[in-house]
Amino acid sequence: MIVNGFKDLGLPLMNIVKLRGTPILQQLVLEERLLRSSFENWCIINDGTNVPTIVMGMSGKPCELVELEPVVKDGIPVIKRFTGGGTVIVDESTVFVSLICNRDDVPNVQPYPRSVMAWSGSLYSHVFNGISGFQLRENDYVFGDRKFGGNAQSITRNRWIHHTSFLWDYNENNMAYLKLPSRVPQYRLERDHTDFVCRMKDYIERSVFIEKTINAVGTQFLLKELSLDEIDDSRREHLESTRLLTMDELKESLANTSRIKSIAQAV
Amino acid sequence: MASRLLWASRVASHLRISVAQRGFASAVLKDLKYADSHEWVKIEGNKATFGITDHAQDHLGDVVYVELPEVGHSVSQGKSFGAVESVKATSDINSPVSGTVFEVNEKLTESPGLVNSSPYEQGWIVKVELSDAGEAEKLMDSDKYSKFCEEEDAKH
Numbered sequence: 001m002i003v004n005g006f007k008d009l010g011l012p013l014m015n016i017v018k019l020r021g022t023p024i025l026q027q028l029v030l031e032e033r034l035l036r037s038s039f040e041n042w043c044i045i046n047d048g049t050n051v052p053t054i055v056m057g058m059s060g061k062p063c064e065l066v067e068l069e070p071v072v073k074d075g076i077p078v079i080k081r082f083t084g085g086g087t088v089i090v091d092e093s094t095v096f097v098s099l100i101c102n103r104d105d106v107p108n109v110q111p112y113p114r115s116v117m118a119w120s121g122s123l124y125s126h127v128f129n130g131i132s133g134f135q136l137r138e139n140d141y142v143f144g145d146r147k148f149g150g151n152a153q154s155i156t157r158n159r160w161i162h163h164t165s166f167l168w169d170y171n172e173n174n175m176a177y178l179k180l181p182s183r184v185p186q187y188r189l190e191r192d193h194t195d196f197v198c199r200m201k202d203y204i205e206r207s208v209f210i211e212k213t214i215n216a217v218g219t220q221f222l223l224k225e226l227s228l229d230e231i232d233d234s235r236r237e238h239l240e241s242t243r244l245l246t247m248d249e250l251k252e253s254l255a256n257t258s259r260i261k262s263i264a265q266a267v
Numbered sequence: 268m269a270s271r272l273l274w275a276s277r278v279a280s281h282l283r284i285s286v287a288q289r290g291f292a293s294a295v296l297k298d299l300k301y302a303d304s305h306e307w308v309k310i311e312g313n314k315a316t317f318g319i320t321d322h323a324q325d326h327l328g329d330v331v332y333v334e335l336p337e338v339g340h341s342v343s344q345g346k347s348f349g350a351v352e353s354v355k356a357t358s359d360i361n362s363p364v365s366g367t368v369f370e371v372n373e374k375l376t377e378s379p380g381l382v383n384s385s386p387y388e389q390g391w392i393v394k395v396e397l398s399d400a401g402e403a404e405k406l407m408d409s410d411k412y413s414k415f416c417e418e419e420d421a422k423h
Contacts, residue, residue: 058350058357059332084332085355110423112326113356139355153356156347157304183331 012041012105014221016214017228019046024053024090025079027098028242030231032082035100035154035161036238042100043217044163045210048092052174054078055165057085057152061253062245067177068254076177078245084113085152086181088165089174095206097213098163106220111155113139120151120162126216131203138185141166145187146198166209168200293322293416296387300403301412302345302363307387310403315364318372318392319351319382322416328354330382333375333392340368342395344402349392351382364402366395 019027027046034042054076056065062078065087071078076089090096099120103111109119121136128134133144141149141164151164175193188196200209217223299307305323309316324330332352342348342362349360371393375381382390407415 057352057355058334059352082357083355084352084357108423110326110419111358113328113354113358114326115423116356117354151355155356155358157345157359157361 011220011222012102014041014043014217014223015231016217016223016225017042017044017231018210018225019044019228021048021050021092022046022228023051024049024055024096025077025242025244027096028055028079028081029240030233031098031100031161031163032154032238032240032242033233033236034231035082035156035159037233037235038100039102041102041105041221042098043214043221043223044096044098044100045213046096046098047206047210048168049090049094049096050092052076052089052091052171054087054089054177056080056087058082058241059084060087062250063253063257065179065181067179068250068257071177072247072250072254074177075247078250080241080243080245081152082241083152083154083161083163086150086183087178088150089170089177090165091171091174093167093169093171095166095168095200095209096163097166098161099217100161101159103158103160109160111157111160113153113155116153116155116160116162117151120164123216123220124149124213126219127209127212128204138187140185142187143198143203147196148198148200148203166200167197168206168209170197170199293320293325294387295321295409295413295416297409299387299409300363300406301409301415302361302406303415304345304359304361304363306361306363308363308403308406310364310397310400313397313400314369314394315366315397316391316394317363318386318390319360320412321386324383324386324390327351327356327358330379333379333382335371335373335375336368336393338368338371341398342366342368342393344399344405351379360392362395363406364395364397365399366397368393368395370394 054066060080109115117139135142140147149164149166153162172194299309301307305320306317307320330351330353334350336348344365345361347359348362350357372391
């Protein structure tokens with residue numbers, strides 16, 4: 001016990017919150033609140049979300065990123081999140097890991113995206129140690145040339161979040177709701193979604209991944225587990241930007257897209 | 268790097284201010300003031316123009332989106348008022364001074380890359396009417412900011 005006590009001296013505290021099946025909107029809203037209004041470090045792990053949901057980055061436009069007609073027809077929720085990055089469709093087979101850190105508690109990391117990702121890439125290299133082909137490649141987590149984890153970040157004056165949706169498994173039909181984005185990494189070449197991504201379950205057990213992630217975080221932080229109920233996120237001095245797009249917004253976007261197509265065809 | 272110094276010299280000449288030569292480091296313009304969160308501000312009477320510095324744009328990577336505040340929005344020194352998106356990240360832009368926004372750089376909506384290519388000139392972000400001219404005293408001059416950047420980079 002004394003040895004452990006000495007080992008833990010000097011390590012910053014990290015609150016670990018383990019969720020299962022929590023709606024992704026609820027998770028993202030919580031993360032934005034904790035980033036903006038908490039002074040503590042947080043690791044949130046959500047083992048799957050409850051319904052298939054499309055999640056776009058801060059600057060995402062539905063007409064450019066989403067196949068609006070089937071999305072509207074099938075009533076797929078579309079969320080705009082507070083971090084940057086691209087568009088994903090998540091469901092019960094997605095494992096989410098989010099790390100919210102005080103800049104001062106990770107002093108070797110500069111508050112810029114590439115520095116944060118270099119740190120996270122190193123952390124996950126411990127998780128996937130022994131699995132051939134793992135790397136952070138052009139800002140994606142890949143096995144070889146196939147992406148299995150999409151990540152994004154938000155950086156404030158003194159804190160940052162790096163969060164990842166890991167494709168434990170995925171439904172190929174769901175991928176059809178997403179368009180090929182205009183900005184793609186070079187290594188993607190011109191592959192469509194199903195040729196570009198891979199399933200994490202083919203490489204590591206789900207529970208092993210979660211356990212190894214927690215262990216990897218524990219090499220840099222002193223861990224304290226909290227339940228959702230124990231989180232005090234009552235301080236809300238910031239404007240919340242994460243939101244669910246309304247069906248009216250999606251229908252209007254679809255109508256505008258159709259109008260533009262008709263005009264283009266007429267011309 | 269030589270082209271970057273040449274660009275900085277051209278900007279400085281246009282703005283009629285002098286450039287601090289920092290060798291291979293990011294460009295820093297004299298006669299601007301700087302915040303420790305890497306925003307620059309040019310004060311003219313009771314009005315100020317600001318944006319992010321060359322150091323910041325270099326570390327952020329290619330900017331693909333700028334979230335601009337509304338005209339009429341109040342900004343406070345040190346507090347976030349907008350954001351830039353680059354390399355999968357949104358990064359807060361913090362106001363170096365307090366005041367009220369009276370103009371935003373609409374060109375950044377179509378051309379966010381101006382923040383990278385011309386951070387002190389075409390990449391300006393907002394113009395404000397100052398509410399407290401004395402706040403500028405808390406900011407760094409070009410020499411202090413240059414040293415600040417060097418010390419920050421040396422730590423990593």
